[in-house]
Amino acid sequence: MSRRAMVRPGGRSARVQQAVHTAVRELQAEVGRPELTVPMVAARAGVTPSTIYRRWGDLQELLSDVAVEHLRPEAPPEDHGDLLADLRGWAEQFLEEMSSPAGRAYIRDALLGDADGDNAGRCSAYAAEQIAVVLARAEERGEEAPDVETVLDRVVAPMMYRILFRPAGLTDAYADRLAREAVQGFGAPR
Incomplete structure (x- = not known):
């Protein structure tokens, strides 16, 4: 512990x-x-x-704890009226924040002082909670929606990989493509 x-x-x-x-x-x-x-x-x-x-x-564990708290969203995702618009808006904001120099530094700090993986789990939970809000809104509107794990796999995982290892091409168009691909087959327009 x-x-x-x-x-x-x-x-x-x-x-x-x-x-x-x-x-x-x-x-x-x-x-x-x-x-x-x-x-x-x-x-x-x-x-x-x-x-x-x-x-x-030690200092690295402290910096890690501060980074995780900084990565915690301050507000629920914006409601744009439909699943694709909500997910696209969230994905664009997530990508912008995480791919910025400050965002990358916080990701690095969160993971460096995290020998047991707790911080990575907390950061993942923050993203999952935000996505769950988007999906719950869609379901309340009667829209078909993927589950949280599908969105994590199709949107968050590729973004984080690209942010950490292949940062070229991190644009709103990239976030939009991932959001569209995540909802394909779930009743959302393509």
Whole structure:
């Protein structure tokens, strides 16, 4: 079990986490990621370095935790009125955010400090939750829709592969093509 899994939500623990995460984001903007140290973060957050080491283990695990929280969507996907439009809009936004230099850095940090795979699972769950919202809306409108796993396989997986290993051609047209292919055969227009 990771250190993060043992932490109780709320109270002092939540305040410490928020202060440390805020300190990391501020310091990254001010001095840059390569210059960041645990003592620097601790001083900014108003905690001792031992608090950070006890809770996160090392700087990379802390950066990983901050990255995962940054990758958490802040709002549900926009409702454009039909499955294809909703999925296309979500896919374009996802691709834009994840393929940006900041997005790639957060992906890298999320995975580098994640020996047990928990962060990858959390990031995957965020995408799955967003897709589930899109699919539930489609079903409420009476549209046929694929399941979440199909959309993850047909939209998210190829995007993440391309973002990490073959970043050329990451355009809205690419996201649109993946969204169309994901809904083919489910009653959505081609």
